Amino acid sequence: MRTWFISLGVMLHLSITGFAATPKLLNPKQLTRILFIVDGSQSMMNAWDRSSRMGEAKRILGALADSLAVLPNVEMGLRVYGHQYEQSLNNCRDTKLEVSIAKKNATLLKKKLDLIKPKGITPITLTLEKCANDFPAGPGRNVVLLITDGVESCGGDPCLVATNLQQRGIILKPFVIGLGVVEDITEGLDCIGQFKNAPNALAFEQIIQTIIGNVLSQTTAEVDLLDTLKQATETNVNLTFYDSQNMLLKYVYYHQMNARGKPDTLHMDPLGKYNLTVHTIPPAELNDIAVYPNQHTPITLSTPQGSLRLSTSSKLPVKCLIKKTGGLNTIHVQNFNTTERYITGSYDLEVLTLPRIQFKQVLIKQTQINTIQIPAPGTLNIERNEEGYGGVFYMKNNNWVKLYELKYKVFTESLNLQPGNYRIIYRTKNNHKMKQTLVKDFTIKSNAAVNVVL
Amino acid sequence: MQRLLFLLIVLISSTTTLVAQSPTRILFLLDASGSMNQKIDQESRWKVASRLLYNLADSLEKKHSPVQIAVRVFGHQSPNATHNCEDSKLEIPFAKSSAKAIQHKLKSIHPQGYTPIAYSIFKAAESDFPTDKNALNAIVLITDGVETCGGDPCAATQLLERKRISLKPFIIGLGLQDSFIQKFNCVGPYFDAKTSSGFNLILRSVVAQIMNTTTLQINLLNAAGEAKETNIELTLCDAYSGDLKFAFVHAKNEFGISDTLRVDPIGKYTITAHTFPPVILKDVVLTPGRHNVFGIDVPQGSLQLTITGTSTPMAIGIPVSCVVRKSNQVDIVHVQDFNGSNKYLTGEYDLEILSLPEIEMRGVLIGSNETKNITIPASGNLNVFFQTTGMASIYTTKLNRWQKVYDWGNVKTGAYELNLQPGEYDIVFKSSTKIGSESTYTKHVVMESGKVIRVKL
Numbered sequence: 001m002r003t004w005f006i007s008l009g010v011m012l013h014l015s016i017t018g019f020a021a022t023p024k025l026l027n028p029k030q031l032t033r034i035l036f037i038v039d040g041s042q043s044m045m046n047a048w049d050r051s052s053r054m055g056e057a058k059r060i061l062g063a064l065a066d067s068l069a070v071l072p073n074v075e076m077g078l079r080v081y082g083h084q085y086e087q088s089l090n091n092c093r094d095t096k097l098e099v100s101i102a103k104k105n106a107t108l109l110k111k112k113l114d115l116i117k118p119k120g121i122t123p124i125t126l127t128l129e130k131c132a133n134d135f136p137a138g139p140g141r142n143v144v145l146l147i148t149d150g151v152e153s154c155g156g157d158p159c160l161v162a163t164n165l166q167q168r169g170i171i172l173k174p175f176v177i178g179l180g181v182v183e184d185i186t187e188g189l190d191c192i193g194q195f196k197n198a199p200n201a202l203a204f205e206q207i208i209q210t211i212i213g214n215v216l217s218q219t220t221a222e223v224d225l226l227d228t229l230k231q232a233t234e235t236n237v238n239l240t241f242y243d244s245q246n247m248l249l250k251y252v253y254y255h256q257m258n259a260r261g262k263p264d265t266l267h268m269d270p271l272g273k274y275n276l277t278v279h280t281i282p283p284a285e286l287n288d289i290a291v292y293p294n295q296h297t298p299i300t301l302s303t304p305q306g307s308l309r310l311s312t313s314s315k316l317p318v319k320c321l322i323k324k325t326g327g328l329n330t331i332h333v334q335n336f337n338t339t340e341r342y343i344t345g346s347y348d349l350e351v352l353t354l355p356r357i358q359f360k361q362v363l364i365k366q367t368q369i370n371t372i373q374i375p376a377p378g379t380l381n382i383e384r385n386e387e388g389y390g391g392v393f394y395m396k397n398n399n400w401v402k403l404y405e406l407k408y409k410v411f412t413e414s415l416n417l418q419p420g421n422y423r424i425i426y427r428t429k430n431n432h433k434m435k436q437t438l439v440k441d442f443t444i445k446s447n448a449a450v451n452v453v454l
Numbered sequence: 455m456q457r458l459l460f461l462l463i464v465l466i467s468s469t470t471t472l473v474a475q476s477p478t479r480i481l482f483l484l485d486a487s488g489s490m491n492q493k494i495d496q497e498s499r500w501k502v503a504s505r506l507l508y509n510l511a512d513s514l515e516k517k518h519s520p521v522q523i524a525v526r527v528f529g530h531q532s533p534n535a536t537h538n539c540e541d542s543k544l545e546i547p548f549a550k551s552s553a554k555a556i557q558h559k560l561k562s563i564h565p566q567g568y569t570p571i572a573y574s575i576f577k578a579a580e581s582d583f584p585t586d587k588n589a590l591n592a593i594v595l596i597t598d599g600v601e602t603c604g605g606d607p608c609a610a611t612q613l614l615e616r617k618r619i620s621l622k623p624f625i626i627g628l629g630l631q632d633s634f635i636q637k638f639n640c641v642g643p644y645f646d647a648k649t650s651s652g653f654n655l656i657l658r659s660v661v662a663q664i665m666n667t668t669t670l671q672i673n674l675l676n677a678a679g680e681a682k683e684t685n686i687e688l689t690l691c692d693a694y695s696g697d698l699k700f701a702f703v704h705a706k707n708e709f710g711i712s713d714t715l716r717v718d719p720i721g722k723y724t725i726t727a728h729t730f731p732p733v734i735l736k737d738v739v740l741t742p743g744r745h746n747v748f749g750i751d752v753p754q755g756s757l758q759l760t761i762t763g764t765s766t767p768m769a770i771g772i773p774v775s776c777v778v779r780k781s782n783q784v785d786i787v788h789v790q791d792f793n794g795s796n797k798y799l800t801g802e803y804d805l806e807i808l809s810l811p812e813i814e815m816r817g818v819l820i821g822s823n824e825t826k827n828i829t830i831p832a833s834g835n836l837n838v839f840f841q842t843t844g845m846a847s848i849y850t851t852k853l854n855r856w857q858k859v860y861d862w863g864n865v866k867t868g869a870y871e872l873n874l875q876p877g878e879y880d881i882v883f884k885s886s887t888k889i890g891s892e893s894t895y896t897k898h899v900v901m902e903s904g905k906v907i908r909v910k911l
């Protein structure tokens with residue numbers, strides 16, 4: 001799979017005439033929508049290289065549109081600003097979606113490009129706001145490519161709008177290409193997205209090729225889950241990747257080893273950064289992971305794991321609360337007679353039997369199975385023939401602890417109790433003297449029943 | 455219960471140990487140090503003490519009282535100059551005591567030596583009382599001075615308490631200075647006798663106090679501090695050994711007053727009211743021969759746990775537990791099952807409901823005499839059929855991130871069932887017949903209360 005990159009790299013060395021070469025998309029299902037936003041303000045008429053800035057933009061974008069048109073899962077659209085009203089009118093609402101985002105619209109797009117006569121001002125902020133509605137709903141990656149020779153001239157904050165659109169998951173981080181923008185104003189464009197300034201037409205051509213190449217490429221990564229020896233041997237755990245900009249879910253992969261025993265190669269969109277959750281117990285997380293086009297990225301997390309086996313001869317369901325030693329929160333609830341993997345370390349267990357059983361500082365070691373065994377419970381049957389008050393007690397750390405409160409009106413009760421010595425303290429409702437309290441001691445053995453008549 | 459159980463019927467015996475107040479034994483520790491030759495009311499301290507002790511023994515004998523008397527004397531065998539700090543002897547043991555024997559023996563004794571009080575208490579604890587667990591043992595120390603042998607009477611007293619040998623010693627001081635009196639604070643209640651008639655009065659009242667029954671009344675107080683709560687189990691344990699001395703379910707008499715108990719006043723108690731969580735009164739010391747009243751704050755409210763809606767047939771009979779903790783604390787107070795009600799002390803609790811996924815509720819306030827209702831919806835039943843072997847797990851989304859709800863681990867071909875709370879979930883399945891992580895398959899499911907959702911993967 002990795003050899004693919006080399007060929008993609010070669011293919012992306014496109015000349016203008018060579019745009020027809022088709023970059024092979026790795027995930028053919030993934031739809032990419034590209035909205036070209038082109039500056040139609042008056043300054044675009046300024047001479048640049050062989051013609052004007054607008055002239056060069058028309059030529060280069062036109063060729064690009066032709067080559068993108070043949071790709072199966074790419075849609076294009078065109079929005080232009082500053083092209084409808086004269087500069088002197090100072091129209092800050094001069095922005096228009098000239099070509100809706102759709103398939104097979106290269107001809108229309110070129111025709112509309114040709115018709116643009118730059119004349120107005122530069123309302124970038126409003127343009128970005130409007131472009132939110134330019135993208136059809138449905139799954140896909142929405143890419144904004146802004147081509148401009150100036151900064152916002154209507155007093156808006158394009159950076160705020162761009163960030164907001166990303167956070168709402170509407171667009172990916174925009175690409176901004178400056179056409180001969182003077183150095184001291186580039187800051188106003190830099191914050192909108194990935195900004196590159198083209199001093200001449202040739203540079204513009206190269207920049208736009210690289211961007212489109214990156215947009216349409218996927219890159220690869222592998223997730224190296226390290227054991228205690230820092231070897232990437234941990235696997236068979238689910239991974240979820242999120243766009244770190246807006247926390248939208250991007251990929252769900254069960255981590256696997258390939259036939260060579262190495263972590264499997266994962267294809268990823270190089271646009272954007274990722275947050276990753278490895279669904280171990282407790283989960284491991286890594287944020288702001290950058291992957292780069294045409295470059296295999298190893299993502300490394302330390303997730304050394306061992307196993308905890310909870311075992312009892314009883315078939316009754318028993319739950320066990322698991323906490324990190326010294327921690328306040330339950331990180332997992334494991335059922336008895338199961339084995340689960342945990343990140344290595346020290347855990348405190350509390351088994352919800354009657355009485356509860358605590359195991360402190362249970363060590364989970366790399367690859368090893370730590371087995372915790374508890375005896376099967378016995379059964380206590382309590383019978384009585386009138387209402388009363390009392391409970392079942394046991395001795396813990398030299399104190400009598402109430403385990404179970406007898407139900408006032410239930411005359412037959414049955415409890416599963418761990419083997420041990422117990423005591424019932426009980427007084428019927430009609431005995432009004434404390435010394436009429438009945439105290440009964442009994443011993444519970446595994447898999448045996450004790451009947452107590454009160 | 456379907457399993458064959460070895461049926462064991464246990465013979466059960468009542469172990470309640472209410473105190474029978476018999477017999478009562480009083481050991482007098484009598485000072486015969488040199489200073490006891492000094493006079494009060496024209497008579498030597500020693501003679502006054504001897505005479506009054508004889509009178510006491512005589513009158514007890516004539517009344518056929520169940521009280522037995524013994525006398526240990528210290529400082530009488532070696533002169534002051536010999537500095538004998540082990541000069542202490544049980545002159546009249548319990549078995550042989552009689553008024554005549556006391557009179558005769560004390561007449562033959564001449565005060566002369568040191569004041570080894572701690573040593574005498576230790577000796578008394580060691581061997582003077584017959585080993586009879588039902589007896590009420592008391593020590594009365596009659597002295598005109600403080601410890602002169604460097605011993606620690608307080609430590610000696612603690613030993614008495616720890617081993618439940620006797621009550622804290624009563625001290626009758628004969629003309630002691632105020633600064634000395636303070637040294638007896640830790641030993642026991644102190645009485646000062648300045649005249650021989652005063653001495654007689656004090657002696658009689660101390661003995662009466664020892665002989666009177668000691669009673670205990672425990673008031674269980676509600677949030678308003680009123681003794682209105684009842685029917686709570688109480689245990690009284692020895693504060694040192696932890697041995698259970700008494701176990702009761704609290705009761706009130708027909709007037710609504712907490713029932714009174716006759717109890718052994720010796721030693722220190724730990725009283726526990728077995729609410730959830732328990733309320734523990736530590737180091738409870740009873741005043742012998744008195745009615746002792748203790749209040750324990752047990753303001754309570756109820757927590758009612760209810761599952762609403764209809765459960766699927768698969769979920770019926772599978773209890774959902776709720777782990778109850780005091781807010782922000784690690785220790786579990788109780789594990790309460792749905793559906794049901796349980797009383798708790800008033801306050802804030804954190805609930806951890808062990809449904810799938812778990813439901814956490816923090817800072818749940820249980821007010822006095824209130825019922826706090828906590829309801830959760832009935833689960834739905836997810837029935838997943840895996841068409842191939844593989845790995846599978848299921849997730850819920852919390853704060854934009856997936857959280858694992860359940861891990862099937864390696865699955866076989868076939869159906870797997872899970873009871874899940876209503877909500878949206880994502881099942882993740884990696885079939886073992888497909889190669890590579892990218893063949894991971896996800897399936898979004900929406901669970902509803904009481905509904906069965908079937909998924910084929």
